[in-house]
Amino acid sequence: METILVSLGGGLAEAVQPLNLTMIIIGCVIGLLVGAMPGLGSVNGVAILLPITFLVPPNAAIIFLAAIYYGAMYGGAISSITLGIPGASTAVATVFDGRPLAQQGHADKALTAAATASFIGGTISVVLFTLFAPPLAEFALRFGPPEEFALMVLAFATFIGLGGDDIPKTIFSILIGLVLATIGLDIISGKPRLIFFDVSGFLHGINFLVLAIGIYGIGEMLWTLEQTKGQVIVHKVQTSFRAMFRNIRDVKHYAGTTTLGSILGYFVGTLPAAGATPASLMSYGLAKTFSKNPDSFGKGNVAGVAAPEAANNAASTGSMLPMITLGIPGSPTTAILLGGMIIWGLRPGPLLFSEHPDFVWGLIGSLYIANLFTLLINLAFIPVFVRVLTMPFTILAPIIFTLCIVGGYAPTQTMHDVWLMFVFGLAGYLLRKLNYPVAPAVLAIVLGPLAELSLRQSLLASQGDAMIFLERPISATCIALAVALMLYPSVRRLLERRKRAAATE
Amino acid sequence: MTVRHAELWMAIATILLSLAFMYKSTDGLSIGWIPGTGPGSGAWPFWLSTGMLLASLWTLVRWFRGATPEARSSEVYISRETLVVVGTSAGAILFLLAATHFIGMYAALLLFLLFYFRFIGRHGWRATTLLSIGIPVFIFCLFEWALQIPLPKAITEPLFYPIYDLMYS
Structure with a gap:
């Protein structure tokens, strides 16, 4: 515990270095804007802006990107409340009560509640992160290649079991991502390998940014262009400092749901397939279930804004836990952060804590600082964001x-990429x-x-015997969990069918 | 084309893509076990593409049985209105990329932005000119000067000589 506090102190000191602090503030502002714009979320902002971070050292770059991630979680609420359209999928649940509140002329109340709840969610989850990360990383130090591979299988299985999307399509998406990664020289x-039409551009492989920017930049923009053909109506926000303080003090009325939502969000966030969107929906559901007045939800209950906002912020921190400690990203945004770390020459995983403690603790420290700054910037500039x-x-x-x-050109500097x-974006x-x-791709x-x-290291060590994954306890557990997750949707469907059959009899 | 038809065509396309990946994985590579060195270079991509093929066939079967909501949908896949909005944007990007090979990225960007702001956005000439020149200048400062990443300039390269002189002198 003491060592954690000492390291955290060092991390906080690192985070308030002038360059890092500037990165936090710029990142928060960009994140708030990106999050607030309908159609763009943290993943789009991080993917599009990653190439620009080559300007600064890795420590500052990850702090900048993490601040965007954070800011976007706050920002999503702004458009959910004032426009009635979620700024990002993570803020869908915020619309349910945020919209009615705005229609009743209480947009300021909803916005303050969203900001305060996000701050609480962020703070609780960062504290949880600080407590969980070092022991988890230490545990993960025991992992060899079989455990690493089993863990990745488990990560992909969460998409099949918990993703809630069409299963064959999910599997296809996972596999095509893996196959695209094999193009180029075999390590x-x-x-x-897979040099199509002998195009030399394929020899250096496909940088993950090419796919990420294609899908989350170009593809997403085309999608948004299709969706926002109609006009949007902005609700007026009138607020004063006095009203704001009164609204902040109202937090005590929904402190319970906010805390519950934060803890729930954190743990759901650590799962690769789940993340902030389901976390916020679950938190909304919980708040409604435990409320003394469930009928007021959907008609403008402030707790209905606070609960999902606390959860989505907590989930964004949660998704960083497996990324930092195990090298498995907990969300698409952290997948891009992880890719960035590889570009910067850092190998994500348990060794990060012992080999690059300043990097890890600087990031953790920056999360505390970013949380505070995003709250302040958010509250101070709400009218500006609404104008944008x-x-x-x-x-x-x-x-x-x-x-x-230009971002797609930057990493490899070829027009081929x-x-x-562009092709990935259209596809x-x-x-x-x-x-x-x-x-998943x-x-x-x-x-x-x-x-x-x-996989290849494991098989080489075992002379081609696949049993190696089942003979080692940790990897066997991961594989068993993965199998259970993959079977879960069909079992659930079977049970539902049986229940329906029983009901009709 | 309805969503129903689109799903069928997409399933066929993904099947063909999977087959192409499977074929390329065996092209000069071993997909089996090589004693002493482990699985051949083609094994991992080959079995993954086989999985892609199976997943695509599964989607195809589900389509025939009408198991996906898309397979039962008679909505238009890409409406005329969507085609105008998305198609012109995609077309403009296509032009931007193609033009980059001939007139360089900065000149192509200028034309792309001019077209987008003026003819898709219908903004005034003042805003259009300001943004169409301002954005490439900003990108130039960011990439060439701050990041030291030169963007392709093709035949417009000589126009930049005076700026290089300023930058590197």
């Missing part, structure tokens, strides 16, 4: 397309319209090389 034999939201989409869209194109990114858009989930292309390496 073990050095042989070129009224900016026509035809100004925003070409700017984002431009950032995508930019073209590929992602068309697939998404048919309900193919795209997040992005996660898979980041984890692909690591998964293949750990």
Whole structure:
């Protein structure tokens, strides 16, 4: 415990270094804007802006990106409340009560509640993160290649079991991400693989950013252009400092649901397939169930805004836990952060704590600071963000397309990758319209090389005997859990069918 | 084309893609076990693509049985209105990328932004010119100057010589 406090102190000191503090503030502002814009969430902001972070050292870069992640979770609420459309999927549940509150002229109340609840959610989850991360990393030090591979299988199984999407389409998405990661030179034999039409551009492989920016930049913008053809109506927000303080003091009325939502959000967030969106929906459901007045939900109950907002912020911190300690991202956004860490020459996983403690603790320290700054910036500039939201989409869209194109060029500096990114963007858009989930593919292309390496190392050690994954206790547990998760949807369907059959008899 | 048809075509496309990946995985590579070195280079991609094929066939079967909501949907996959909005944007990006090979990224960006702001966004000439020039200038400062990543310039390269002189002198 003492060592944790000492390290945390060092991390906080690192986070308030001038460069890092500047990165936190800029990141929070960008995150708030990105989160507030309908159609764009943390994952889009992080994917599009990652290439720009080559400007600063890795420590500052990850702090910047984490601040965007954080800010976007706060920002999502702004458009959910003032426009009635979620700024990001993570803020869907915030619309349920945020919208009615705005219609009744209480937008300020809802916005303050969202900000305060986000702060509480963020703080509780960061404390949980600080307590859980070091022991988990220490435990994970025992992991060898078989455990690593089993853990990745488990991560992908969560998409099948808990993703809630069409199962064959989810499997396809995972596998295509893994296959795309194999293109290029084989890491073990050095042989070129899957070089289509002998195009030399494929020899250096497909950078995960090409897929991530293609899908989350270009594909997402095309999707948003399709969705926002109609006009949006902004609700007026009038507020004063006096009213704001009164609203903040109201927190005590929903402190219980907020705390519950934060803890729930944190743990749901650690699962790769779940993350902030289901966490916020579950938290909303819980708040409604435990409320003395469940009928008021959906008609403008402030607790209905606070609960999901606390949960989605907590989930974003939660998703960083497996990324930092195990090297398995807990969400698409952390998958991109993880890819970034590999570009910066850091190997994510348990060794990070012992080999790069300043990096890890600087990041953790920055989460505390970012939380505070986002709250302050959010409360102070709510009217400014609302104005930005009224900016026509035809100004925003070409700017984002431009950032995508130059961002896609930056990592490898070939036009080949930019073209590929455009193709992925179009394909992602068309697939998404048919309900193919795209997040698993992005996660898979980041984890692909690591998964293949750990599989081949394991098989080499066991002379080709696949039983190695079942003979070691930790990997056997992971595989068993993975199998259970994969079977879960069909078991559930079977039970439902039986129940329905029993009901009709 | 309805969503129903689109799902069928997409399933067929994913099957063909899986087959292509399977074929390429065996192309000069071993997909079996090589004694002493472990699985061949093609094994991992080959079995993954086989999984892709199976997942795609599964989707196809579900389509025939009408098990997915998409397979029962008679809605239009891409409406005329969507085609105009999304199609012009995608077309403009296509032009931007193609033009980059001939006139370089900065000139192509200028034209792309001009077209987008003026003809898709219908913004005034003042805002259009300001943004269409301002954004490439900002990108230039960010990439060439701060990040030291030169973007492709093709035949417009000589236009940048005076700026290089300023930057590197």
